[in-house]
Each structure stands twice: as C-alpha cells, then as structure tokens.
Amino acid sequence: MECVVQGIIETQHVEALEVLLQGLSGVPKERVRVHELCLKSVPMLGAVPSEVRLLCDLAQPTPSWTIRHVGGAMRGAGAEQISILVRTIVESKASSNVLRYFYGIGYKLDHEILKVGFAFRFQRGAQFTVTVTSANKMPKLHATDEAVQVTPGIQLVEITAPAAANNYNDVVSAVTSFCEYLAPLLHLSKPGNSTGIVPTAGAAAASLMSSGGAKTL
Amino acid sequence: GISHCPARRPAPCEDSRVKTPPSPLLAGAPPTRRHGPRQVVPCSRLSPSPLSSHGAQPPAHPVSAFPRRRLMHWHPNPGVTLNTQILSEACGCAESLGGTKDGRWKTSIIFYRPMTRDGAGGAQQNLPPDVPRELLGVALHERPGLYFSILRNQRLVLQADAAFSQVMEKLQSFKARVNLNFEGFQYQLGDFCLRIGKCVPNNTETLRGIMMEVEYYPLSSIEKSRAIMVDFFDIWQETLAKKSLPGRFIHVESNFAEYGLSDHYSFQHTAVQYATCLQQLMAAVRA
Numbered sequence: 001m002e003c004v005v006q007g008i009i010e011t012q013h014v015e016a017l018e019v020l021l022q023g024l025s026g027v028p029k030e031r032v033r034v035h036e037l038c039l040k041s042v043p044m045l046g047a048v049p050s051e052v053r054l055l056c057d058l059a060q061p062t063p064s065w066t067i068r069h070v071g072g073a074m075r076g077a078g079a080e081q082i083s084i085l086v087r088t089i090v091e092s093k094a095s096s097n098v099l100r101y102f103y104g105i106g107y108k109l110d111h112e113i114l115k116v117g118f119a120f121r122f123q124r125g126a127q128f129t130v131t132v133t134s135a136n137k138m139p140k141l142h143a144t145d146e147a148v149q150v151t152p153g154i155q156l157v158e159i160t161a162p163a164a165a166n167n168y169n170d171v172v173s174a175v176t177s178f179c180e181y182l183a184p185l186l187h188l189s190k191p192g193n194s195t196g197i198v199p200t201a202g203a204a205a206a207s208l209m210s211s212g213g214a215k216t217l
Numbered sequence: 218g219i220s221h222c223p224a225r226r227p228a229p230c231e232d233s234r235v236k237t238p239p240s241p242l243l244a245g246a247p248p249t250r251r252h253g254p255r256q257v258v259p260c261s262r263l264s265p266s267p268l269s270s271h272g273a274q275p276p277a278h279p280v281s282a283f284p285r286r287r288l289m290h291w292h293p294n295p296g297v298t299l300n301t302q303i304l305s306e307a308c309g310c311a312e313s314l315g316g317t318k319d320g321r322w323k324t325s326i327i328f329y330r331p332m333t334r335d336g337a338g339g340a341q342q343n344l345p346p347d348v349p350r351e352l353l354g355v356a357l358h359e360r361p362g363l364y365f366s367i368l369r370n371q372r373l374v375l376q377a378d379a380a381f382s383q384v385m386e387k388l389q390s391f392k393a394r395v396n397l398n399f400e401g402f403q404y405q406l407g408d409f410c411l412r413i414g415k416c417v418p419n420n421t422e423t424l425r426g427i428m429m430e431v432e433y434y435p436l437s438s439i440e441k442s443r444a445i446m447v448d449f450f451d452i453w454q455e456t457l458a459k460k461s462l463p464g465r466f467i468h469v470e471s472n473f474a475e476y477g478l479s480d481h482y483s484f485q486h487t488a489v490q491y492a493t494c495l496q497q498l499m500a501a502v503r504a
Contacts, residue, residue, distance in 0.1 A: 044343050046390035047332045067377065069387045090387055092364075092378040095485075097477070101375040104368045106331070106348035106390065 002089045003171045004160045005188040010197055011153050014132060016205035017185050021130055024181055025122035032133055033058040034115045035144050039107040054098055065094045084172050085190040114147040125174030126161040157186055280434045283482045285442040288490040290497050291427035293464035299424050306460045307413045308402055314456060316404030322412045323400040326495055327354035329391040352391050355488040365488035372475040374485045408434050416498055426498035437482045469497050
C-alpha cells in the first residue's frame, strides 16, 4: 500500500524546488533515469484484463529491473475526503529477462516512457520519496537514447510514501503537511486530478533562489 | 589437513569405508554405468579423517559462491510402488558414506495455469496459442527471499523476489493450482552436501517421488565439476546397490544453454533442474 500525490511544475522553477526539497529533507538528491514499460494482458487471458509495469533503472551502472503492479485506489467516504490517493502496490525485483518473460506469458507492450530527473528519499513522519521528472517518449521501440520530452517546459512531481492498513492515516497526515511546504511552488493532488501550475510559483521560486544563493555565499 | 580435489580423476582413496564395492554390481545398480568397477573415488573429502576432525561443522575449505549442484530422482522398477522405505535406505546410505545429518531442507514448486474470462481455468482453448498452458514457480529452501518462475515451452527462467507470487495473484492471469514440496534431510559429507527428500503435495502425505541433490562446495563451473559429480554418483549408486532396492537414482541433464544459462552455476540452474526433475517424476508416476 502507498500514499501518493502528484503535481506539475514549470521547468524554470525546478531548481528552486530542488533547493526547497534539499532544505526540507537534508539528504542529497539522487539521479533518476527510469525506462518504464507498461504491458497489458492479451484478450481472453486472465479473470480480468490486467496491466503490469516493468521499470528499468538506467541510473545505475548496471541496469536493474523491477516489476510493479499498481492496484486500485482505496474507496469509501473517508477516501473521498482526503486529497491523497491510497492504493495497493506490489513490487518485485527481477532478472533482466523479465520483459521476455511477460511477452512469453501473454502480455503485450502498451506504451513505454523514459522518466528523467531527480529524487529525494527521506524520513519525515513516513518514508518519503519525492521525484521530479520529465516524461520522454521514444521515436523507435526501446530507443531511450533518442527520447524526446512529451511536455517540454513541464515536469511531474510525485510524492509517495509506503503505508499499511493500520497506519495509512498517519502517513496521509505526514504527506498532507509536507505538501503544505511545497504549496507556494506547486499544488499536489491525487493522480489524475491535476490542478495545473500555481500562479505564485514565480515569486516563490525567486525568493527561494535568492535565499538559497545567500546561503552559499 | 583438508584439501579440495585437485584433479578430475584423483588418486585412489585409502579409506576402506568408501572404497568402490567389488563387482559384480548388485541388482538395482544403474544399467547405464559408464566406468565399471573402479578403484578410484572422487575425492579425499569422502575419507573419514577430515570429517571426524570437523564433525558436522560447516566445511572449512574453499567454498564457491554458487556451488555446483546436481539433482537425481528415484526411478522405481516397473510395477513397483513408491514407498518411504527407499527414503530411509537412501538416508542410511548417506550415513554409511560418512555423512553427518545437519538439518532439514525444503523446496516448493507451484504449478500455475492460465485463467480465462470464462471463469477460472475454464475454456483454455479460447486462449491464444502462444499463451503457455503452464508456469512453474520455484521457491528454494536456502533462499527464501527469491522466487523463480519457469516457462518450460520457451526455455526461460525468471529470477525475482518472493513478492513475485503476490504480483501474480494481483494480475489474476495465472492461478496457482498445485503446490508440491520437496523436503527431507541434509547431510554434510566433506566437500559435498547431500539433500535427500520426498516430493509430496502441500498439506498431504501422498508420496509423489523421491529425489536428491548433491552439492559440491569448491566448484561453480559445471564443466569442471562434471567428472567429480559423475564419480560421486558412481560411488553413491554402488553403495545403494548393496541394499537391492527396487529401482535406481537417475540424473537427467538439464539443457542449461537452452535457458541461456552459463557454465557458472547459479540458483537459476537449480530452479531449472527442479523443473526437469519434476517432469521425470511425473513421467515415472504415469508409467
């Protein structure tokens, strides 16, 4: 299970966001370069149509593969009221033949994307992962070196934190309060409910950069 | 002191306990024996002196990161029903060779079948022909955090985390149908480890087969360890032959190259061997 929120930010303000995240987390940023392949089951296979994501981490010297299944969002009146999505997630590391494996058992490639950017991983009432990435599409199958941005000038910000059935309320609270720190730069909401860019972002970024610059002097 | 076997065909061993039994071979020995009675044994590891000095402690010699392992299954004579006496005799055989029992082991194999929109397991003929009718999951006793999935028709073995079985549950495209456990005792025998066990469906005691693993600690290379494995197997068969059991252990080579696996042994090799062994056990039961 995980709690997740997403938002978008103009690329020109990403540096300010990085300064802010660095200050809030106190950890160095990590490079993100992930080739994500979304596969769907062929017709008739499975009790229901299914979808699986294969993530190839290209930021490491040796690429590593992860199988990721994103489950349904938590439902109910309580879930409607909160601005954070709580959903089930199952992940497993896998050997590098995992794509061939899924093709072999009856899955087909639906789409693929290359996410490039950075991430901060830290503990703050929950185990946070904040990623700031641009989505890139490939002109040819698997041609990650030739990837071009899908939305130039806009980057996706995603905050996730693992949760369990007995503690997700605490995790939701921790994520909600963390989002408030970022509010001047971007608005975060449930995935799929994007509320666009924040009008105050320019001023907030300028302020952050000036104070951030002063620190380095 | 202890030294691992330096050559493919080592010098004769002085130990009378493990000396090759005299010919003619007793009934039950493998008919496909290649070497005939010999006066050589695989390695000084089988001699009691290093064993007696170390008892059941872990081997104090070079241990490869991925020691070579070989699986054998019990092939009963035609018309003979499988029973647990074979298992006891094989364990007794390991002890008579100087093996020290040091615990239990267990490996699980899970059969998955495709699910269809028509209902669980129903109307598989509606599936596209390239969808496999069966997947095997293998959970090895010594690596509980790992899970292997084997696509036999495509000669593919996937290594994943234990969470992989949860991914499969969530996808609802293949359903776990049968869970077979391979379990038994483990014996330390110098540079070798023997695991002798039975194959039983989960939550039952119905005997489906008997098998054994032989692990040779010093080597990872399949090619380099081939001769020593063959020698060990010969001695094993000769010792077991004295018991006149109604059948024999057989090793069926897995084609690792077809699975894209190298000469350097890995857990994936073991998973593939379990798949081969299972196929043989099922064929023996059908016969």
